[in-house]
Amino acid sequence: MPQYIQFIFLLTSIFTSTSSSPSSSPKNLTLIGSAHFANNSIILTQEITACSSRSYSLNGRILHSYPIRFFNSSSNATVSFSTRFTFKITPPPPPCIPGDGIAFLIASDPNSLPHSSGYMGLPDSPISDPFFAIELDTSFNPGLGDINDNHLGLDVNSIVSVASIDLTSQGVYLKSGKRITVWIEYRDPEKIIRVWIGYMDSKPEHSVLSLPIDISKILREFMYVGFSASNGRGSSIHSIEKIQFHTFESLTPNLQMETRSSRSCLICYPEDPVVEDYEITLYHDHHKDNRVLELAFGLLFLTGFLIIISSLIIVYCICLNKRRTLRQRFRDHPQMYRFQETEIPKKIKLADIRSATKGFDQNRIIGQGASSIVYEAYLPSCGNVAVKRFCKVNQSISLGNQFATELATMVGCLRHKNLVQLHGWCSEGNELVLVYEYMSNGSLDKILHKRSNNRPLTFEKRLNILLGISSALVYLHEECERQIIHRDVKTCNIMLDADFNAKLGDFGLAEVYERSARKRDATLPAGTMGYLAPEYVFSGVPTVKTDVYSFGVVVLEVASGQRPVNEDGVVVTDWMWDLWEKKILIAGADPKLMGRYDKVDMERMLMAGLICVHPNHQVRPTMKEAGRMLRGGMVPELPIRKPMVMIQSVMPERSSEMVARFGDDESETPWSTPRTHFSRSS
Structure with a gap:
């Protein structure tokens, strides 16, 4: 019985089915690096017009947002899979050279993939996390064993292909600018992989690659599926128009693995009926003709689901109304509700x-x-x-x-x-x-920066402290009855109990103080320098993103053991951006830990801190997203160097709009982030 998981994207209908905004994207698709939506396609890399004097661009990747099961540990069985996708590579006009190409990718850890441009975004050196790729290579690199600049290769844990096929002999030219469709099938019982390629929508009769290989050895229980491309030193538009992907369990020898199906699609092909959402479906081929029975079960399930949801909504409304009634009764007759006095200061x-x-x-x-x-x-x-x-x-x-x-x-x-x-x-x-x-271990600031501290906080305790504070800020921002912006998140306001569990103090203090003022001559930011977001310093207007920035400073302070601004005037955020640009971010880890931590976890913590202190507040995550990163989730792609942000005048008659500006030239900047020891223009 085949079990399949399928995600299909037809980008012709993206803007009508999801949103009218050009930046809209399906909720199960994550875009990384230079990838974006344009012209009814997913553009992985953009053509660079001034190729002779260009700076290298980032890789472009798209990944399914959730990992897909490739190995069933309970049955000790590896799934078979098949995929079909349509792409197009548009080369640049002379004298510019084409880019590297596109690769279909299955990876265990997307964070292990390189950030620098080149090699279709695949690792150029061995890594500990396995990956599998089918590359459509348009760059000739003899050092990597390339046969020419128009070939298909199969990669296993290395950019050096274990097998390559010259596509010129097959009548396929990757840089023709035409739409090309690829079919890939892996049958685990037979331990064989096959690849077809052509200009037509129908699968060719003969495959261009048929190779006996056991890739179950590199497939972990859950892997990420997607595509990667890069331009390297060249300049091409790499775009993808259609994607389908299936997995099969208990594959029978005679089962056709054709991936074209009208079931379980997110955004379907034109000839397929549109299904509104992504789903995982179990089905039998002999049930295809019994549509009436399936429809009946579907309607029965939908009816039951609606009844359950309606019941929950009714119960919620009753509880909410009862809560309001009890509050009103307590205000009118407090003597009748003495049991609540212990909950009120x-x-x-x-x-x-x-x-x-x-x-x-x-x-x-x-x-x-x-x-x-x-x-x-x-x-x-x-x-x-x-x-x-x-x-x-x-x-x-x-x-x-x-x-x-x-x-x-x-x-x-x-x-x-x-x-x-x-x-x-x-x-x-x-x-x-x-x-x-009373908190027996005092403030985090004293524990973290104690000079005579012979037993510094372990990495595990530091991570637990940060997770606790992120949970508290999520509660203040999103979960309590009235949103509260802390305004002064810092290690001095983080207290530790006997077990080093963290608790956030002084929440709501700045907000109540401001409202209690009779009049104010100017809007002044409440908080501590070094923890304040740049837009808050200039405008004095706090938001949840200013709390996120302060939390990011705390993350970097906890991970590095450095104060926000040390005695030499070095700002920890600029120091970390400088290490990131030099590709030695792990050097920012607290030396007191003496290397007793997992480097991947430490680097993820530092990257999470950097994305939280991004100068552009629109790029910063929410506190819920920041907590998810610290727990092991994916961290968004960071810029290769610290961005600069231009902030316009905050006078009442002008707009306080902020515009993110990436670059080094500040000669015409009327308002910008304060210059620091590590600012490039200093």
Whole structure:
């Protein structure tokens, strides 16, 4: 019984079926590097007009967003697969030379593929992660064993092909600019791979390549499927118009592996009916004629699904209405709901706080900032606590009860395992005090940068800390009832409990302080220099992406052990961009770790930090995406060097639009990111 997974893209209908925007893309397709949608095709590489003085472009890749199962560990069986795709290579006019070509690719780890241009985007040296490719090579490189500049090759874990076919003798010219279709079939029971190629839509009678080979040895349980192309030193337009892919389990000898099917397609061929979404289907050939039965089961499943969804929506609405009713009853009759008092921060008398801190004894100080001092104390109603005493309050700002009440209402009702819990507050006279839960290991800043630290944090603990803070920020940005932007994410505000689990503090403080102000002469950013996003420095307007930038600085600080700005004035973000440009990013790892980490995991952490501190806020990920990267997900392609961002005037009569500008010339830049020790123009 064949099981197949199929994803089909007909780019003629992309803009009508998904969106009218030219940048729209199917949700199961990931575009990397220079790949983009244009002219009803996937353009992997763009033609470079000034080829004589061009700078090398990035590779272009498309990958199915989710890995596909190639090996079933329970049955110890490898699947067979087949694919069909249509492509076109448009060469440049003389004197420019053509690019490298296109390759069909199956890879275990997309992050292991090279970032530099050349070799169709395939590794030019052996790597630990296996890959399989069918290359359509338009570049003649004798050092790699190429037979000419118009051949088809089969690659296994190396750019040097194990078999090559001269396509000129087959009447196929890859650089003709014509549409060419390729069929690839691998039958695991027979351990043989076959390839057909031609200008027609129908598969030729004879294959151009039939090779006995056992590729099950390099196929892992899950692999990524896609295409890769590059121009190298040349300049061609490499485009793909149609793609189909199937896998088969328990393949029978007589089963035809023709990949043209109307079932389970994401965007179908013109002659195939359109199915609205991607699916995985099990089917028998003898069921093809029994369409009525299939339709009946489909309608039955759809009806059941709609009933379940409707029931969930009704239950949700009932629970939401009940929650609102209970809140209103609590406001009207608080004496009837005393059980909720433990969940709401209490107002504590200043006399009790003075007694618990021994009159704010200096020996009880466990932390000190620009605007507050933190004391360790014990309150009978709360146990061990951290008492945050603010400095003398500016009388032009109406803090007092207004500030404390609003903070207690907003912050105190938030519940998350990675947020420092607010137990109580006090506002008497000029004194403003907040009482938090006590964190025995103090702040991450002190642990990370302790000079006499003989036992530094392990890589595993650092990763767990970052995952905890990312989870807390996802909660503040997306999951709590009212969105909260932290504005001051830094290691000083990250507290550690006895097991080194991280909790984020001071959330919502800047927002409530700003709203409590009676009037403000200017918009000033709240936060700490070194952690502030460039657009926030210039505009003073916080967004979730400014929190993402600060989190990215924390990631780089935790991974490298370096402060955001060290004593020599070196900025950690610029230092990391410089290492990335030199292709030695791993050199940024904290030397205190003494190499006790997985290099792939460490490099992924550093790359995740860099994408979070991208100068262009539109390129930065969300906190949920950043957390997914740290857990082992794919990191988007990074530019080869730190981009520069032009920021226009933020005066009220002008637009605050930001335009990403990649380049080195800053002579005409009216507003740009602050120059630092590692800025190219400095």
